[in-house]
Amino acid sequence: MTRTLLRLLATPAAIVVALVVLYWQVGEQTNSIAVSALAGPDATSAHAFSSNVITKIGEHLKLVGISAVFVLAIGVPLGIVLTRTRSRLISIPINGLFNAGQAAPVIGVLVLLVSIFDIKSWVPYVGLVLYAVLPVMRNTVEGIRNVDPGLIDAARGQGFSRRQVLTRVELPLAVPIILSGIRTSLVLLVGTATLATFINAGGLGDIINDGIKNQRDAVLLTGAVLAAALAVTIDWIAGIAERYLSPKGLRGERTA
Amino acid sequence: MAKGQAVEIDLQSVTKEYAGSSVPAVENFSLTIPAGEIVVFVGPSGCGKTTTMRMINRLVRPTSGRILIGGEDAAEMKPDVLRRHIGYVVQQAGLLPHLTVRQNIETVPKLLGWKRDRVAARSRELFELVGLDEQEFGGRYPRELSGGQQQRVGVARALAADPPILLMDEPFGALDPITRDRLQSELLKIQRRVRKTIVFVTHDIDEAIKLGDRVVVLKERSKIAQAGAPDEILAEPADRYVRAFIGGGAAVKRLHLVRVEDLDLEPYPSFTQAGGYEEIIREVGTGGLDYALLLDDQRRPQRWLHRDELQDRPTDPGAVGQAVQGVVMATTTLHDAMDEMLSSGTGVVPAVDDRGAYIGTVRLSQVTDALEETHHRTVADQSDAAPVRTLAEITGEIDRRDIEAERDRQAAAKAGDGA
Amino acid sequence: MRGPHRVRLPHVPVPPLASSFFTYVGDNSDSVLRLAWGHVWVVALSIGIAVVIGVLLGVLTYRSPLASSIALTVSGLFLTFPSFALLGILLAILGLGVTPVVIALVLYALLPIVSNTITGLREVDAVVLDSARGLGMSPVGRLIRVELPIAWPVILAGLRTATQLVVGIAAIAAYVNGPGLGRFIFSGLSQLGGANATNQVVVGTLGIIIIALVFDLLLSVVGRLTISKGIRA
Ligand SMILES: Nc1ncnc2c1ncn2[C@@H]1O[C@H](COP(=O)(O)OP(=O)(O)OP(=O)(O)O)[C@@H](O)[C@H]1O
Numbered sequence: 074m075t076r077t078l079l080r081l082l083a084t085p086a087a088i089v090v091a092l093v094v095l096y097w098q099v100g101e102q103t104n105s106i107a108v109s110a111l112a113g114p115d116a117t118s119a120h121a122f123s124s125n126v127i128t129k130i131g132e133h134l135k136l137v138g139i140s141a142v143f144v145l146a147i148g149v150p151l152g153i154v155l156t157r158t159r160s161r162l163i164s165i166p167i168n169g170l171f172n173a174g175q176a177a178p179v180i181g182v183l184v185l186l187v188s189i190f191d192i193k194s195w196v197p198y199v200g201l202v203l204y205a206v207l208p209v210m211r212n213t214v215e216g217i218r219n220v221d222p223g224l225i226d227a228a229r230g231q232g233f234s235r236r237q238v239l240t241r242v243e244l245p246l247a248v249p250i251i252l253s254g255i256r257t258s259l260v261l262l263v264g265t266a267t268l269a270t271f272i273n274a275g276g277l278g279d280i281i282n283d284g285i286k287n288q289r290d291a292v293l294l295t296g297a298v299l300a301a302a303l304a305v306t307i308d309w310i311a312g313i314a315e316r317y318l319s320p321k322g323l324r325g326e327r328t329a
Numbered sequence: 330m331a332k333g334q335a336v337e338i339d340l341q342s343v344t345k346e347y348a349g350s351s352v353p354a355v356e357n358f359s360l361t362i363p364a365g366e367i368v369v370f371v372g373p374s375g376c377g378k379t380t381t382m383r384m385i386n387r388l389v390r391p392t393s394g395r396i397l398i399g400g401e402d403a404a405e406m407k408p409d410v411l412r413r414h415i416g417y418v419v420q421q422a423g424l425l426p427h428l429t430v431r432q433n434i435e436t437v438p439k440l441l442g443w444k445r446d447r448v449a450a451r452s453r454e455l456f457e458l459v460g461l462d463e464q465e466f467g468g469r470y471p472r473e474l475s476g477g478q479q480q481r482v483g484v485a486r487a488l489a490a491d492p493p494i495l496l497m498d499e500p501f502g503a504l505d506p507i508t509r510d511r512l513q514s515e516l517l518k519i520q521r522r523v524r525k526t527i528v529f530v531t532h533d534i535d536e537a538i539k540l541g542d543r544v545v546v547l548k549e550r551s552k553i554a555q556a557g558a559p560d561e562i563l564a565e566p567a568d569r570y571v572r573a574f575i576g577g578g579a580a581v582k583r584l585h586l587v588r589v590e591d592l593d594l595e596p597y598p599s600f601t602q603a604g605g606y607e608e609i610i611r612e613v614g615t616g617g618l619d620y621a622l623l624l625d626d627q628r629r630p631q632r633w634l635h636r637d638e639l640q641d642r643p644t645d646p647g648a649v650g651q652a653v654q655g656v657v658m659a660t661t662t663l664h665d666a667m668d669e670m671l672s673s674g675t676g677v678v679p680a681v682d683d684r685g686a687y688i689g690t691v692r693l694s695q696v697t698d699a700l701e702e703t704h705h706r707t708v709a710d711q712s713d714a715a716p717v718r719t720l721a722e723i724t725g726e727i728d729r730r731d732i733e734a735e736r737d738r739q740a741a742a743k744a745g746d747g748a
Numbered sequence: 749m750r751g752p753h754r755v756r757l758p759h760v761p762v763p764p765l766a767s768s769f770f771t772y773v774g775d776n777s778d779s780v781l782r783l784a785w786g787h788v789w790v791v792a793l794s795i796g797i798a799v800v801i802g803v804l805l806g807v808l809t810y811r812s813p814l815a816s817s818i819a820l821t822v823s824g825l826f827l828t829f830p831s832f833a834l835l836g837i838l839l840a841i842l843g844l845g846v847t848p849v850v851i852a853l854v855l856y857a858l859l860p861i862v863s864n865t866i867t868g869l870r871e872v873d874a875v876v877l878d879s880a881r882g883l884g885m886s887p888v889g890r891l892i893r894v895e896l897p898i899a900w901p902v903i904l905a906g907l908r909t910a911t912q913l914v915v916g917i918a919a920i921a922a923y924v925n926g927p928g929l930g931r932f933i934f935s936g937l938s939q940l941g942g943a944n945a946t947n948q949v950v951v952g953t954l955g956i957i958i959i960a961l962v963f964d965l966l967l968s969v970v971g972r973l974t975i976s977k978g979i980r981a
């Protein structure tokens with residue numbers, strides 16, 4: 074118990090420490106390039122959590138949040154559909170897509186999308202969703218395929234219809250694996266969203282990029298550490314959700 | 330299908346050919362399963378027992394032939410609806426791991442759209458029926474139960490909507506022998522209350538004999554080698570195949586078929602409290618016996634008192650004599666009764682009714698007499714089968730253990746171990 | 749999400765992609781090959797280093813639950829960091845060039861390798877180990893002759909995952925002067941709308957996909973050659 078509690082608290086503690094160190098390291102910036110990157114052009118001084126940084130965190134969260142909704146809305150149903158058919162006509166090309174999709178560099182996909190569609194507000198979302206939907210889809214398929222066929226048989230024997238088998242047996246039992254796919258996706262989304270800067274879509278990538286282009290390490294570190302902290306935080310929250318949203322009968326030790 | 334009321338199942342020339350297999354798994358199988366009986370399919374692995382059974386609830390669709398359930402063609406019912414009216418129990422219980430025991434039991438009533446009170450009342454009944462404490466087990470998850478407890482839940486779940494039919498596919502196959510034995514007995518007890526038409530699949534001939542009103546011995550492609558009452562099959566195996574399948578010890582197996590209540594139970598003298606010793610001593614004396622039995626206020630057997638101990642007219646009879654080592658139920662088979670005597674090391678055990686109240690005693694010699702009788706009936710058919718253990722061997726073993734146990738008991742009594 | 753409500757056909761830059769694409773690759777085959785080679789090289793180097801460190805970490809920690817959970821947590825942490833952020837942090841510390849890129853790629857490759865090494869080694873049957881001990885093998889002998897060979901398929905699977913990951917991330921590294929096909933992507937990006945922008949992006953992206961698939965194929969061949977027939981799935 075104390076060990077799980079420790080593990081539960083260690084991550085946020087580490088994040089807080091990292092943020093404090095960042096704040097202290099960046100300190101009071103007066104250089105105009107750094108100030109403009111962190112606090113906007115009109116400010117005179119800036120620190121690691123100045124207004125522009127907060128705006129960029131907001132943009133980043135928006136990119137991740139909206140994409141996550143689409144990833145869920147597309148990934149889970151698509152995964153389910155894939156398990157409903159035994160047709161190789163569908164499963165083989167899908168597997169190929171999985172593999173090629175994994176091998177494709179996100180940055181290439183994003184840039185390709187803008188070079189085809191120009192810079193439009195929805196383009197980054199398409200790129201992010203395309204990339205992050207794969208783990209959810211794959212884990213949904215795997216989670217459902219992993220369900221003990223004996224259980225499905227027993228449920229059919231009780232008179233569950235196919236739909237009931239899906240909603241009351243297969244999906245609940247697949248929940249832990251689906252959740253872990255969602256967790257992977259969320260972390261991927263935070264990561265890919267840092268690349269949105271290259272297609273003018275904002276987010277913390279803007280700050281990192283500003284720092285690199287203008288050779289201002291304080292700015293670069295602010296963006297990078299915050300992006301990393303965001304990823305770790307979201308992973309931590311998703312980990313907790315994974316733990317507590319999994320059906321009770323499937324987790325933990327025997328309580329008997 | 331009338332709810333609850335057992336129905337007849339009629340399989341007419343049923344054949345199943347699985348796709349991609351050249352020989353049918355079940356070939357031209359015809360059998361009528363009478364309402365309210367337990368019919369056991371027994372046969373070696375792969376002979377088609379499961380396939381035959383699963384065609385009844387259409388988990389397997391017959392290639393040809395008809396199956397009538399209560400006179401209606403099963404093919405004309407919607408499979409999901411049909412299955413909700415046929416209880417189904419499988420080997421590993423197949424409980425849904427993410428649902429509690431109570432939720433598992435309530436599955437089918439809920440699928441059938443019962444009202445909440447009715448579901449709750451029914452699940453209370455079922456917990457009681459399968460001997461699980463609702464308070465203790467209702468909220469647990471399947472993995473927090475032992476295999477035997479899981480299987481009880483499996484049976485409760487199958488009976489939940491009070492289906493007229495119960496299909497059981499090796500439900501006790503994965504349990505240890507002691508638990509299996511207990512659950513078999515409880516199934517029989519439950520069946521006496523619910524009277525379902527039960528189709529039971531096993532490859533254990535002993536289980537078949539113990540449970541079946543009828544036993545159907547199957548060979549490959551689900552061909553019926555012999556079908557009949559267990560007694561008939563043991564006494565007159567149709568051919569070598571059946572004989573080989575029954576194996577040795579047919580005589581001992583037949584003890585499965587006789588129950589304690591079928592014997593003339595000896596009325597050993599019994600009493601419930603101190604006092605009135607004169608009459609008991611007289612009863613013991615006229616019966617030419619050595620012991621009397623002390624009962625508690627619900628007439629449950631407690632202690633054996635020797636006549637010498639009765640002579641002392643103890644004020645607290647509960648403090649003298651020997652604690653009763655084991656009791657048998659009226660419904661216990663002689664096979665199990667013999668087992669009880671062998672393991673408790675006594676030649677005489679009290680028999681009790683459903684509530685545990687004393688109804689008489691069984692003596693080892695009564696069991697061996699019954700054995701002798703069945704042995705003579707079967708031995709003639711056994712010429713080319715594996716040799717049966719001789720009666721002398723069996724009774725010899727009993728005598729020896731009986732004597733050893735008696736010696737131990739006396740030693741213990743000398744050491745002052747009265748409690 | 750804001751966006752056009754009418755469905756519009758994508759605006760494909762003229763001239764038609766197919767013909768000009770191959771012309772483009774033909775005309776630039778030198779730089780394509782050079783950058784592809786750079787990509788392969790930086791990936792191979794990083795993976796090589798990661799294998800040595802990762803397997804070593806796995807071997808050193810798999811017997812202790814505490815040590816292995818620390819190793820897994822730390823390497824898992826690096827995997828969580830956005831690649832662009834990690835590159836940025838390393839850049840701030842180490843400056844531009846190949847070194848921060850290789851370090852970042854190694855850090856990314858570690859988790860799959862460490863975790864699969866630990867899993868693989870833990871899965872070795874205790875009975876097998878016991879009999880190896882019975883034959884008089886020393887702990888090191890057991891590790892080299894029994895445990896690692898049996899764990900090898902699992903370790904190799906981790907290696908494949910790590911390679912896929914790293915090939916993709918190396919694309920971003922081009923932005924901080926790392927070698928590789930990412931250069932095409934960023935150069936296309938900087939000339940967006942220009943004549944060859946799309947061609948450059950496609951060369952970079954496709955090239956990286958091909959490199960990833962070739963690496964995967966190679967590793968699967970390595971698997972066929974090195975995994976004992978007795979334990980092949
Ligand atoms: N789904 C299936 N597809 C193809 N063949 C099957 C299928 N199920 C069973 N069989 C075959 O049908 C035959 C009968 O199988 P069945 O499961 O009915 O045997 P069983 O008597 O129940 O055996 P056991 O005692 O091992 O459970 C076997 O030869 C088996 O291989």
Ligand SMILES: [Mg+2]
Pocket residue numbers: 378379380498
């Ligand atoms: Mg079977």
